[in-house]
Amino acid sequence: MENKEKQIVEIINKSEPLKRLLRVCQESSLPHDYYIGAGCIADTVWNYLSGNPLTYGISDVDVVYFDDKNTAIENEVKRLLIERLGKFPFKLDVKNEARVHLWYKQKFGFPIEPYTSLENAIDSWPTTATSLGIRREKKDFYVIYAPYQLDDLFSMVIRPNKKMITKEIYEKKAEKWQGKWDKLTIIPW
DSSP: OOHHHHHHHHHHHHOHHHHHHHHHHHHTTOOSSEEEETHHHHHHHHHHHHTOOTTTTOOEEEEEEOOSSOTTOHHHHHHHHHHHHOSOSSEEEEEETTSHHHHHHHHHSSOOOOOSSHHHHHTTSSBTTTOOEEEEEETTEEEEEOTTOSHHHHHTEEOBOTTTOOHHHHHHHHHHHHHHOTTOEEOOO
16 A cells, blocks of 8 residues: 555544444445545545544545446435444435436536446546545455545645536535635646
């Protein structure tokens, strides 16, 4: 594991809610290709780097998986995780990325092609710093997927990933994050 990947694991393990969620996901027999990802990981790292409480500014936690054979169990997976987590400080957002194309146009105003894998979905997330996921496979073994590396995350740089996001969505997200972490560097569209 590379140095920045080790740092992410160390930081996430200092966050009791995320550490517990990773353990619960591992023990709950989720599909093998699941991740906890996006904003909750970036927010936690930025909090650590900024000296904030690790839970500061986190509105929800994304648990994503890919199952194109059984697309009807997303709510059941969410219910199972909520039940096993008990009291949890964040909203849990569970998504089967194999289904996103079915609702994306209604939510964001334009259609997308179906994702072919979980990694294909993460590749399209809005920024290079937040296009990442982590999962725990064994007690001390973690898998991290970060297609744009981890430099922007640890440098607190917000750079648009233009694979799918619109300028308006990017600018809205960047403005929201800048209001929480004033040390962020926002790269213009």
